[in-house]
Amino acid sequence: MKFVDVIIPLAVEGVFTYVVPEILEEKIREGVLVIVPFVGNKKYTGLVCRVHSEKPLGYEAKVLEDLAEEDISFSALHLRFLEWVAAYYMALPGDVLRAALPIIFRLESFTDITLTEEDIDFTDLTENEQAFVRFLRKGEYTALREAEKYLKIRNGWRLVKSLLNKGYLQVRETIDEAFKEKTEKWIKWARNFNEAELNRVLDRLKRAPVQYQMLCKWIETGEEEMEKHRFLTEGGGSAAILKALCDKNILAQEERVVSRLDVVPVQEQVCHALSVIQQQAFQQIQYHFRVKECVLLQGVTSSGKTEIYIHLIREYIARGKQVLYMLPEIALTVQIIKRLRRVFGDTIGIYHSGMPDQVRAELWKKQCSTDPYPVVLGVRSSVFLPFQKLGLIIVDEEHDSSYKQKEPSPRYQGRDAAIMLAKMHRAKVLLGSATPSFETYYNIKNGKYGYVSLTSRYGDILMPEIQFADVAEYRRKKQMKGSFSPLLYREMKQVLEEGKQVILFQNRRGYSAYMQCDACGATLKCDHCDVSMTYYKQRDILSCRYCGSIKKPEELCGECGKGHYRLRTPGTEKIEEEVVRLFPGVRVARMDMEAMNSRAKYQSVIDDFEQGKTQVLVGTQMVSKGLDFENVKLVGVMDADSMVNFPDFRAEERAYEMLMQVSGRSGRKGQRGLVVIQTADLQNRIYKLLFRQDYATFYAELAEERQNFAYPPFCRLISVEIRHKEVVALRSMANQLASRLREQLGKRVCGPAVPEVGRIGGMYRLQIIIKIEQGASFSKVKAFLKQELAGLQKGKGFSGFRMICDVDPG
Structure with a gap:
């Protein structure tokens, strides 16, 4: 008898053993998706992680029901990667599987209900039960979710349980086939007509002039087949007229499976030659890849890093390898997609959470097929895609905090996960940034990563000039124009009169x-x-x-x-309003999460700004990352102090990165750009370091403090957050946990303390930070922590508490 261990995409501990029926024994292997019963009659899609013949002890294993998706499977490397993510980030295997699989492949059973043959005594039913019963029909199964939707009730299962107990309902669990191939209808000739036959057909149709007219237009096109929508549009008729021609066996309709993935016409591939400096950097990267698994390309903004990426991608494709190109946010993909497709055409796939579920699922199926995309452009979740011959991962803007998943579990770091994925595939990793993360720069200093730098902009264009506006002094003299200092207002006016463009950065929405x-x-x-x-x-x-x-x-x-x-x-909405008031007739666009509610909106705003239809772009951190606009001469930072004074040990690092990145949007082509930073704290050291634009000095100064106070990259952190609705109970539990941890870990345990926001969603929060110094066993600390948390959860009075572990919190 064969057994399998299955991961179920739910927040449950461990894996579950099932019996394989004989009919499926030849098809079952590690990495396939299967349908299994779980908790009562519920059915779920699970992932087979082990096939064996060991009968479970202490309980009777349930029988596996069927294969879920024969076209989808996980390789041994892919399974190892999922296991590593779960182990390293202290996540449940089911949570990792939920993050990895598109929702369409995570099928869950749905409850179908129907009436029994029993006579119903309506006097025995509540008002809601009566309405529920009247909605159903004997002998016809109805999905519970449909009944809930029609009757506008939230938890119909309570009514179902009551009616089941009274013998009026019958229930079954079914699996819906969520992924359906996309189809289109095409029109073609019903058979091959010779000229004489066609003339006879036309003669007969003269009595039906609208059918005659539609057929004549079809003949004029000279095409043998045509997509139905286009046929009706060009033929100028209706579906009823088409149906009549099909009923007469003149035309025929055919349903065809089509891809949801973007199909880009094959065009002449445009790949620019590298400059002398870029070519030197390219060769240095190749040299480092001979001895290093990971290389950092540190290049100032607009130094041409993307062109080097493109040449590397071409090299690895030529070797028959796959490439994963990662970006921190969906917003950045709009411009880079155009650029990559001019080079790679339809050989590049796009993957991010903003895509429709069916499209994500189809890309998954393609990557599991014999003809996968050689290049995938994606955000952090793209590390979970199936790769067959992965050779290179490019992590652009590697410093960006968006690579860290915060909610829900697994709370993984996309950059670090990509490095581990590459290691498992024996692939290489290229990290790119103008302002590397401290962790990456530390690894450079220690010789773990290779290092290549680009210190000048492409075409020898000067870095933008940085000026600071002392808003405290302007406010004292009552010279502010709303949120605008006289300096920023004056520079904006001049730039707009020159026909150039302005980006205004305000890291607050609303x-x-x-x-x-x-x-x-x-x-x-x-x-x-x-x-x-x-x-x-x-x-x-x-x-x-x-x-x-x-x-x-x-x-x-x-x-x-x-x-x-x-x-x-003020937030971005107010800044936009002020720009309209101060500069009448100037077209303004806003880029923040409130305004950018769809990919089409992103595309529209970026296209309009690229084409000069919009003169001023106001936005949050979206405008600071990777966007390339050649006509921008001025960048205004409305309020830099809010970033610098944030209560976090990474605040200065993040502020420096953000201000350098947004400054880099200015003067990327032609004339030197200008950056105006408004601040009430001119003496802050970050502004002085920013003015020098010297990352090495910035790192050295802040790293010394990090080392003195034991913060990353000189130690590892694990955050344990405890949540509860009652603050007194929360403090008691947090103190109890901290005491137990200190018995083994001593001074490594900090807290409990109230985090930045002490209550979210009605739940109070306390945080314990564990600092693990270099040389100490990180895995042993995690094992001990897991053991202590499990002990607390088994104890009395734990109900209502939530424990959240975050490894390498961002």
């Missing part, structure tokens, strides 16, 4: 970051989170950026009852 009482100073906070709510003027609502709850703005203060709430700290 119209106002918060509302504050003008009498007592209280801020209007979310009811569920310890955080102020953002005001959105266009929708006239307040919204919480953590839990998403919304409410109408209030006028009178809820704390003192006397003062009025005033808008404080």
